[in-house]
Each structure stands twice: as structure tokens, then as C-alpha cells.
Amino acid sequence: MRKIYFLFVFTAVSFLSFAQIEDSLAIRRIADEILINSKAYENLHYLTKQIGGRLAGSPGMVKAEQWGLKVMKGSGADKTWLQECLVPHWVRGGKDEAKAVSIRKGSAVPKPLNTPLDVIALGNSIGSGAKWIKADVLYVNSFDELEAKKDEVKGKIVFYNHKFNPTYVSTFLAYRDAVQYRGQGPSRAAKYGAVAVIIRSMSHSADNYPHSGATRYDSLYAKIPAIAIGLRDADWLDHNLQAGIVTVQLKTNGHFLPDTTGHNVIGEIKGTEFPDEIITIGGHLDSWDNCEGAHDDGAGSVQTMEVLRAFKAIGYKPKRTIRFVLFANEENGLRGGNKYADEAKEKNEKHIFAIESDAGGFTPRSLGFTVSDEQFKKVMAWKELIAPYGCSEFTRGGGGADIGPLNKSLSTPMGSLNPDSQRYFDIHHARNDVFEAVNKRELELGAVNIAALIYLVDKYGL
């Protein structure tokens, strides 16, 4: 380890105006409160280890909502409430299983295999019924390749092996390219008579954990089972498909129960000068059922409540009303985000800004903004105040799934906390998205950066 030391950041401070120095000190005070006294990590520990997975409609959802309300109160909110919404209730229904049963080269007799594959059914997907589905696998790398092979699809299990592009520095760009196979893959294969699909997990990871996530059936075509496969197994399958025809059998059990009641968990600090102007900070409380949902989005949930706790702990009295929201059902329905926007519209609320943390509890790197040119100019003037805490880049574009409806229906300017993205898709929707994958300080610094931005939005408006 190097023995030569140097100062990284604070040199910029010397060029600040008086107001900026005041802001710099106020932000330092908030940051110190969080970095010294944060409850984010212990809250995350409880959420992940005592509650765990919490998909919409599950017992975990109910427990998490009650816990969230309690923590929100304990963090000192002036007012807390549950905002009711109907949520879908998809259940996995049992263990998802698949194995390669044989490989056939040319006209030779199939050679038996008995190779179990590490798979997980996609969220919202249907089960295979009581029987296993057994069929030959058709390899495709893209929808173009699917179209080219459309005459071969009937009766097959289509294997989408689209790989994450390693040359993108932001892993979200690789995800953007890959996620369409999870979303549209089943129905596009069903269109040509496929009996099931296998999707290569959307990940750069070196392990074999399969990554779940929602799929969306097109009502025009048959609903067919859909599973994600771990990367090592995907490579194994790819390799064997180059040598012959592989037959796979699989069994899934997913199905929908009737919609049920879920809730957004909301805490509020009332504004002293402009109580009707609302600023929203949020993450989503639900997670997939196959993991602890530590990064996705336990992190955003506890950061949201940490900002509330820190503001109250230092006696900060915002000019504007600040809402802290744990949204329901982001993963497979977005009913929480829609409900929040719908009610805001009905009540004719004035939402001046919303920010979401839903890209993991990793070390903060940038803030993204979906705002007007003028607003972005205003925001950019705050950059030097926030940069020392990690978000040294401010970019156009940003928001979050749960605050998207607010932006859409009320044109609310929105932003996002963008942590470092390298590790995110190692754990995203997979069973290794656990508490242990979260670093305490990285989590806390995320809260610091959100708090700093909200302090400035509250003070100066947008």
C-alpha cells in the first residue's frame, strides 16, 4: 500500500462564495451525521435477514411494510402513512428445475446426459404444469437470429444466449441491450411455436447464479414457461449445442393469485415556508423472492429513511415538504409508483422534484437529472458542493421506475443516484443479492449524496 499521501478533494472549497461556504458547511454537517450515526446498515440488516425476499403479495411484503412504517416513525417523520394500492400476486409455486437429458450428433443415437442446470423461472411467467416439458433446444443469439430460424422454432425450447457486452463501461448499457430478451423473448418465440424459452442471465458475473426478473407476455401468443440460466451453464449449453442437438427438460410452477392489497410506505417532514411544494425521495420496498433484495432495493429503501433520520437528528427544518417513500411493487407491476402519481394528480399536489435510489448501494458516482435546460444549469452550479462526497458527475437523464409516473403525469423534474455500476449485475435479481454484498460506507455515502442534493433543492427550489 502506498505510503505517500495526498489530499483528494476539498481544494475547490477555497473558490466558493459566502453562500456556498454556508451550504458547504450545512452539507458537511448532514454528511457527518450520516457517516457517524447512520442506521442505514443496521436497518438493511433487519430488512434482509429478518424479513428477506418481499415480492408483491407475499408475506414478506406485509412484514416489510409494517417494518418500514415503524422505522419511518422512529426516524422522526412528522407524519407517516400507508398508501394503499392493488398489487399483482405472482408466486413461484415451487422449485424451478431443468436438466440436459441427452445430446445427439447427426444421425447417431442420442447420448444420455443427466446434467442439472441452475435455473430460475422468470417473474410473471407461467408454470409448465404437472409434467416436465421436454424438447430440443434451439440456440439464438438475438431476435434477428430468431427470425432467421423461425421455421425451426416449432416444438423447441428457444435458448436466448445474448451476452452482456463487456466493452460498455456502464453495465446499465449492457443491460439495456440484453433485457429485451427477458421481456419479449418468451412471446416472440411462442409466436413461432416454441414450447418454452431459456434466457442467458443478464450479468457479467463469473459465477453460475441465475438472474430472475419480470417477463411480459404478449396476449396475441401462447404463454410459455420461461427460465433464466446461470452463465456457466449457459456457456456449457452453448458449447454442447455447437457439438450436437441437446434435449432439455424443465419444470416451473409460476402462477398468479388474485390481486391483493399492498402499500407505499410514506413519511413526511412538513415544509416551513412552502409546505405545498413537495420533494420526494424514494426507493422500492419490494424485491424478488429468490434473494434478500439487499442492493435491489433494500439499499434505496434504507437510504431514503436515513436521509429522513439525519435531517431530523440535526434539527433541519426544510422550507418545502419532503416525502420519503418506500414504493410497492416495482419489480413486477409498478402499482406503487402509479398509485403515488395518480393520487398526486387527483389531489392537485405540487411536486417540484423527485429522486430515486434504485441502482444498488454501491459507492456513489453521479447524479442524473431529467429536468429542463434551465433547471440543469441551476443544478450544475451545485456540483462542486456535492462532488467531495462521491457524485462528481452530474448528467442529463435520470429518474427511476417508481417516480417515472410522477414525471409523466405531472411533469415533475426527476433525478437518480447513480452508484458505481460494475458489481450491480453480479447480484441483480440473483440469490447472491444479500446483505453481505453491501458495504456499510458505500451505502451511507449514497444517503449523503441524496441528502446533499435535497438540501439544495429544498433551499433554492428548482
Added chain:
Amino acid sequence: MRKIYFLFVFTAVSFLSFAQIEDSLAIRRIADEILINSKAYENLHYLTKQIGGRLAGSPGMVKAEQWGLKVMKGSGADKTWLQECLVPHWVRGGKDEAKAVSIRKGSAVPKPLNTPLDVIALGNSIGSGAKWIKADVLYVNSFDELEAKKDEVKGKIVFYNHKFNPTYVSTFLAYRDAVQYRGQGPSRAAKYGAVAVIIRSMSHSADNYPHSGATRYDSLYAKIPAIAIGLRDADWLDHNLQAGIVTVQLKTNGHFLPDTTGHNVIGEIKGTEFPDEIITIGGHLDSWDNCEGAHDDGAGSVQTMEVLRAFKAIGYKPKRTIRFVLFANEENGLRGGNKYADEAKEKNEKHIFAIESDAGGFTPRSLGFTVSDEQFKKVMAWKELIAPYGCSEFTRGGGGADIGPLNKSLSTPMGSLNPDSQRYFDIHHARNDVFEAVNKRELELGAVNIAALIYLVDKYGL
């Protein structure tokens, strides 16, 4: 996970000049080579899992040198060699042990305890001899407190419980404040008659792994045993010392064997236009004995060789000579770095720049430079070219322990790769500094940022 996408970085490219576009494309090519074909992760796997700990003088050191030379050759160096140097040969000599044996409140009879403490002897420290050292513990938080309590020190075990400051955003600043207790603590306590010292591990981590690292005895005072203690045990000891007098016994076995032969492992690509102008890229090959040395500094070592591999793989022919160096004995002697500088001086070599990666294989964030004002201005003009790969900040100050001597004796401008620092002191010098703590892409992006900078230094000089 958010469903709204946005581009993070490349917008700056549109404002680049023709030369900058050419450079941007060249850097993109190097980056793609590394991100697609890197051997850094598998090399790190071999170094950590097949060789493991490799303290100067140990059998691991010898194996690592041979392996490094082989990889350097395999990466396509025009020339490779071992640069011999004498290295110290400190050995741990056995298991370091400590336990709290009793606690005494006021004049009461001591209450027996039998609490084992998770400890590790500091590097270069002496052993306690065949017998256990048993003494009451004297708590101090700082050297000021030691001075204030100097009359109580005699016959005691001094416990330095200086905590990492959580309010620094860069953890290296917390380390800078804390590391003096490891370096000077034993001798400053020995001055007043202490029989041993216990140092709180230099870490923010939530676990209990003790963190080693070198100490330096002052020849004026008796050499006394010195151990580091895990943070949970440190907090436990702190807590119990507030309630009474705790007696601890400890046993260590460290000692020096005669100096032995070690080597810097060097690979070189000869410059085509200015072969006499040398650019050095390096990390250190040695590590502490209690860990795999994955981040410290296996990461810097494999990144160094990855830059070499990538340059050769794309057929890059540098104008200047580029040296890739795995330095010997950074951890407890710096003999490799000194040797490299001494020979450079003897041979009157012209070293125009040196960069070291020795702050972990985490996601790259900034490049630091110890250069003249004019050179820094030149370097700053390259920032937009490198920022898209992670190092979006260029700061004054930077270098590395191993290249420090080059800077000192030849005034060679130097720089450092500064990865995100949040996780570094969770694993630094502790048994959890293992391969599994390194993320493949973060490691590779480190190599990309170094390669990009070196491409520019090579092309434009400094």
C-alpha cells in the same frame, strides 16, 4: 431496478479536436482489448490461489517472482529480466495469540476471563520469547494520551485504540491519521517501560479480522512485542477497560532471519523513436503472509502485466520505452523500489514518468500526479479522454511507495491510479484480502485507465 435508461458519458466526445478523436479511438481500442480479452483476472487467480502470501524472503516470494517472469514473457515483452536486490527476511515464526485473562474492579478480587482475542503480530515485530507476556492493559487513544499517562505505562501492555475517522470520504485520510500508531506506537510505549502494545486495526470494517502491517522500532528503546487486534475485540476490550482493569496475556514469535535475495520482475517494450526515454508502470509483487494479497497488491501486479499484454496484442509500438515492473519488498523494506531507482541513477537512465497501482483493484476513480505545474496542465488536457473509463478526476499529488525513490533521486514525475477507497481498508493486510474480494471488471478497468494514460504520455511526452 430502474427501467429508464440514459447515456452516462460519451457526450464530451463531440467537442474533441481531430487529434483528440484519433486518441479517443486509440484508447477505445486498448480498452476493448482489455475488456474483452484480459488475462488480469485469471492471472490474479493463479497468484492468489496457487502462490498466496509472498512476503519478502518467503518461499511464496520466490514462486511469485518465477511466475511473474513467465507471465511477463507470455505477455509479449521484448525483454524481461530479474533485478536482484537484498531483501529483509522477517518471519512470523508461529501463531500469534492473545487472550484476556481477568478483569479487576477497584480493590475486588480479579474475575477470571478466558476470552481469546483475534490478533496478529505487526510485521517486523519481535516475538515474546518462549513465555507468554502477561500484564494489565493501559488504554490510550492517542500519543497525547500516552504522554499524559506516561507514569502509568511501566510494566503495562499499552492498547492504542485510535479509531478510523468515519467523516473522511477518502479512507486513506483515516489511514494517514491512524497508521502512526502502528509505526511508532511500540517504541513510544517502550520509552516509558511498556512490555507490549496492542493496536486497534486500521479499518472501517464491521468484521473482526486483525490487520497487520509494518512497525518500525526506534533503536533508542527496547523492542517490545506488538500485535493488531480485530475491531470487535478492540471494542470489547475498550468496553471492559471502562469497567475495570483487564489483564491480557499474549505470545508472538516474529524474528528476522538474515537478509536474502529478492528481485524486481521487469518486462520492457523498446521505444521506436525515443528508446532512451523510459516510462515505468508498476505494482508490488510481495504481500503480507497472512493473506492472499489480492488487492494489495496482486491487483497492481496483474494490471501492470495486463497493460503490457494489451499493448502487444493490438500491435502498439510505443515511441518511448515502457517498463513494466513488479517491485520486491514494498511491505516491509522497500528494497525493490530503492534498487530500481539506484540502478536508474547509476546507469544515468532518463525516466520521464512512472505510475503505480497500489491502492486496490477497485473501480477506478481518479489519477493523481506529482508533476510540475506545466506538466499538470498538459495532463489535464487529457482528462476528457480518460474520464469515460472511470478516472474522471485528475488531482495533484500521487505516486507510490515503489516509485517514490525514482521521484526522489531522479525527480521523475510520478502518478497513481486511485480506485474507489471505501472497501480497501476492509481487507488491507487482513486475511480477507483474497481473490473473491476482487471484481473482474473493476480490476480490468484499472488497467484500462493506466493504459490510456500511458498511451498519452508515450505519444506526447511529459
